[in-house]
Amino acid sequence: MTDTRTIRIEALRFNPETDSEPRLQRYEVPFTPDMSVLQGLQYIKDHLDGSLTFRWSCRMAVCGSCGMMINGRPHLSCETFLRDLYPGPVRVEPLDHFPVQRDLAIDQAGFLDKLAAIKPYIVSAKERPLSEGPSRQTPAQLDAYYQYSQCINCLLCYAACPQFGLNPDFIGPAALSLLHRYNLDSRDIGWSVRxxxxxxxxxxxxxxxxxxxxxxxxxxxxxxxxxxxxKVNSALDYLGVKRLLGGR
Ligand code: FES
Known part of the structure; x- marks a missing residue:
């Protein structure tokens, strides 16, 4: 027998083209223990209100597109489960500190500009012909940057950052993590380009x-x-000693 219960989801609704104020809309959603908040929203969209707007793609915490505030904290909605939030209500809102495009979908344009500014790709000292084969790294060289390469650009860190809330021009946590990821890569010329x-x-x-x-x-x-x-690299750079210490 399927264990089905009902939980209330309160979703923030806002269309900047037509609404002067955001409002909360309440939905009663039947759910089974395996359903995520994202699946609850998909139930609403399919059965209750097709106008509710939100983003998703992979549904498995890989693409980074389903981030939102859930009960006031930034989460991926595809890996947050309704069973853990029962008896509710569950309040879903767009990620803090971003302009709202529609309902739960934020405008990511500012972040994409910041990402481009840190050159999120390997910059080599010289062009390497394909005929030379793969550029090998030791396990230690991979370890140096591995954790930073796990960033999925979900922007939860920006919603959590009070400084980004105060100054939207701050390049912010994810872009600076990716800057570090490439600077630490042995195939990249690092600090000098970023x-x-x-x-x-x-x-x-x-x-x-x-x-x-x-x-x-x-x-x-x-x-x-x-x-x-x-910050250490920046201070050494200011003092003119980073390169003397072997920093790239
Ligand atoms: S849908 Fe891809 S991370 Fe949630």
Missing amino acids: ADAANADVGVWECTVVGYCSEVCPKGVDPMHAVNEN
Whole structure:
């Protein structure tokens, strides 16, 4: 016999083109123990209200598109289960600190610009022909950057960051983690191509070391550690000793 219960989901509704204020809309959603909050929202969309807007893709904590505030805390809705929130209600809202496009969908354009600014790809000292085969790394070289490579750009860390809430120009935790990921990669020429982004007024020194970003990351990335390491790099760069110490 299927264990079906009902839980109330309160979703924030807002269309900036037509609404002057956001409002909460309540839905009674039947659920089974295996249903995530995302599946609850999909039930609403399929059976109760097709106008509710939210993003998702993979449904398995990989693509990073289903982030939202759930009961006031940033979560991936596909890996947050209704059974754990019973008896509810469950309040879902768009990620804090971002402009709302519609309902639970935020405008990600500002983040994408920041991501482009840190050059999120390997910059090699010289072009390497394909005929040379794969560029090999030792396990230690992989370990140096591995945790930062797990970032899925879900933006939960930005919703958790009070400094980003105060200054939307702050380059922020995920972009700075990815900056560190590529700088630490032995195949990349590192600091020399990303120093301007790290040193900028809205770079690493804007961080006030609250650390909530690292707490909410669903993939175990530690953005605060990345930022702290780059504060050291930035200080050494300012003093002109980074290169003397072998920093790339
Ligand atoms: S749907 Fe892809 S991370 Fe949740």
